Amino acid sequence: MSSTCSNNVNNGSNGTNNELDACSCQSTQAQSKSLFGVRPLSLVICAALALTGTVLHLISNEVLELTGAILSGAACLLGLLMIYPQIKGAAVNRRIDISILMLVAVVGACLLGDFSEAGVVVTLFCFGEWLEGFAIDRNRRSISKLLELTPPTVEVIRLGELAEVRPEEVAKGEIVIVKPGSRIALDGIIVKGSSRIDEAAITGESLPIEKGVDAPVYSGAMNMSGFLEVCTTATVEDSTLARIVALVKESQAQKTPYERFINRFARYYTPAVLVGAILVALVPPLLGLSGLVSWGGFDVWVYRALAMMVVACPCALVIATPVSVVCGLSRAARAGVLVKGGAFLELSAKVKAIAFDKTGTLTLGAGLNRSHLRDELRPEAAAIMDELRQLGIKHTIMLSGDRYEVAKEMANRAHLSECHAELLPEDKLDLLRTLKQEYGTVAMVGDGINDAPALALADVGIAMGALGTDTAVEAADVALMEDSLAGIPRLIKLSRKVLLTIYTTVGFALAAKLVVLGLTIAGITGMWMAIAADTGVLIIVMLYGMRLLRTRL
Numbered sequence: 226m227s228s229t230c231s232n233n234v235n236n237g238s239n240g241t242n243n244e245l246d247a248c249s250c251q252s253t254q255a256q257s258k259s260l261f262g263v264r265p266l267s268l269v270i271c272a273a274l275a276l277t278g279t280v281l282h283l284i285s286n287e288v289l290e291l292t293g294a295i296l297s298g299a300a301c302l303l304g305l306l307m308i309y310p311q312i313k314g315a316a317v318n319r320r321i322d323i324s325i326l327m328l329v330a331v332v333g334a335c336l337l338g339d340f341s342e343a344g345v346v347v348t349l350f351c352f353g354e355w356l357e358g359f360a361i362d363r364n365r366r367s368i369s370k371l372l373e374l375t376p377p378t379v380e381v382i383r384l385g386e387l388a389e390v391r392p393e394e395v396a397k398g399e400i401v402i403v404k405p406g407s408r409i410a411l412d413g414i415i416v417k418g419s420s421r422i423d424e425a426a427i428t429g430e431s432l433p434i435e436k437g438v439d440a441p442v443y444s445g446a447m448n449m450s451g452f453l454e455v456c457t458t459a460t461v462e463d464s465t466l467a468r469i470v471a472l473v474k475e476s477q478a479q480k481t482p483y484e485r486f487i488n489r490f491a492r493y494y495t496p497a498v499l500v501g502a503i504l505v506a507l508v509p510p511l512l513g514l515s516g517l518v519s520w521g522g523f524d525v526w527v528y529r530a531l532a533m534m535v536v537a538c539p540c541a542l543v544i545a546t547p548v549s550v551v552c553g554l555s556r557a558a559r560a561g562v563l564v565k566g567g568a569f570l571e572l573s574a575k576v577k578a579i580a581f582d583k584t585g586t587l588t589l590g591a592g593l594n595r596s597h598l599r600d601e602l603r604p605e606a607a608a609i610m611d612e613l614r615q616l617g618i619k620h621t622i623m624l625s626g627d628r629y630e631v632a633k634e635m636a637n638r639a640h641l642s643e644c645h646a647e648l649l650p651e652d653k654l655d656l657l658r659t660l661k662q663e664y665g666t667v668a669m670v671g672d673g674i675n676d677a678p679a680l681a682l683a684d685v686g687i688a689m690g691a692l693g694t695d696t697a698v699e700a701a702d703v704a705l706m707e708d709s710l711a712g713i714p715r716l717i718k719l720s721r722k723v724l725l726t727i728y729t730t731v732g733f734a735l736a737a738k739l740v741v742l743g744l745t746i747a748g749i750t751g752m753w754m755a756i757a758a759d760t761g762v763l764i765i766v767m768l769y770g771m772r773l774l775r776t777r778l
């Protein structure tokens with residue numbers, strides 16, 4: 226529906242601004258390529274023409290009926306012009322898709338003299354195309370909103386004086402001033418001052434966190450109270466915000482196995498529908514001519530064949546999965562869980578066992594306590610394991626290189642079901658392979674460089690506290706931006722809701738199509754009723770999928 230510009234977050238020195246330009250460039254290119262694209266004003270005019278034409282057609286008056294036919298014909302022309310880019314693309318690539326089905330149906334209806342129905346058909350089809358574009362554009366805007374979290378200018382201390390510059394001009398290691406009520410533009414370490422920091426936009430954590438000297442802060446977070454001096458640890462293009470945008474874009478570019486199946490299905494489905502329509506148009510009237518049956522002439526069956534093609538358009542089937550996946554990925558990102566593709570959402574819904582690294586994942590890492598080094602269990606660990614068990618994940622396994630006694634104690638306190646200790650890195654990989662054979666789909670949760678091999682081997686690798694761990698993010702399939710285990714049950718619940726939504730919408734669309742298809746071939750419903758039912762299914766499928774944007778986790 227639109228082309229993608231080549232600018233990338235990680236390319237060039239103007240990372241964030243370039244990405245904003247890329248987003249606007251996508252929209253501009255889409256409009257320039259689609260001179261008569263489906264736009265609200267064009268759609269309203271098309272609908273007004275089609276509706277007026279249909280009303281005049283229903284009035285028993287030759288002059289008004291002729292006027293209605295002209296208005297309906299104008300609606301057909303405008304509608305076909307709106308979807309011309311899709312038709313041209315299909316013709317150039319020698320691909321028979323839903324736009325070709327629609328073209329044949331509309332032209333056929335006009336040749337049969339059913340201008341009013343043709344006008345309604347093309348209007349409703351264009352409305353469906355606009356809805357699809359609306360869903361995609363809404364998701365693109367969600368990325369733009371992330372980028373808007375970076376302030377246009379920052380104050381940096383240079384040669385003992387304050388200078389106001391663009392964030393792209395700030396180098397790593399410079400000292401920037403962050404005032405109360407302003408966004409933090411670059412990742413860094415607080416060197417002076419303390420404040421409450423709201424990281425909800427980055428981690429999904431709803432409550433502000435009190436931070437002081439030596440605490441890390443991240444681009445996109447909000448400084449709630451005190452003045453801060455921050456020593457930058459990354460440039461704009463390497464910032465946490467830029468990495469989030471890159472991960473979100475990467476995740477949306479990938480398709481689930483089911484989505485790839487639907488695309489292949491549509492490629493074979495459309496020609497099959499055309500062949501079926503030709504048989505419906507020819508076989509019954511030919512049988513009638515032979516005297517075997519008397520089911521009506523060519524005019525009756527050609528009309529029914531055209532209506533059959535309208536009903537059979539796989540719009541709802543094709544859009545069901547992308548809408549659900551895109552909305553699911555966007556909702557996950559808002560909750561501080563970045564999933565690198567729809568395939569990993571699907572796999573997360575099927576996880577039967579989760580393996581956890583100990584140090585830094587189930588625990589906070591070694592700390593000083595009464596002059597003894599001690600590994601502190603995360604306060605939320607036991608509650609999270611209990612929640613996972615309630616979700617049906619009964620196999621929670623600790624993989625640790627620590628002594629067995631220490632690891633076993635931690636596993637018991639954290640309510641894990643299994644504990645494996647005194648493991649070398651290769652032992653962890655061997656155990657993961659065994660767990661995959663035993664339980665099927667297995668997730669691995671880790672927090673650092675040493676966990677990267679295990680994260681890569683697991684069906685779903687989950688990086689903890691990914692705000693500061695580049696290697697873990699690269700190796701993992703899911704990045705939890707908050708340094709907490711709370712994102713894991715959120716991921717499981719959301720992924721299951723996404724999968725259930727896909728199954729529900731696809732099943733509903735197929736059932737509705739079969740019912741309306743049977744009624745159409747039987748001659749009970751006409752073409753406009755067929756397209757109304759088909760577009761109605763499309764709208765229901767899209768709205769049902771988009772509700773994932775507001776699902777509670």
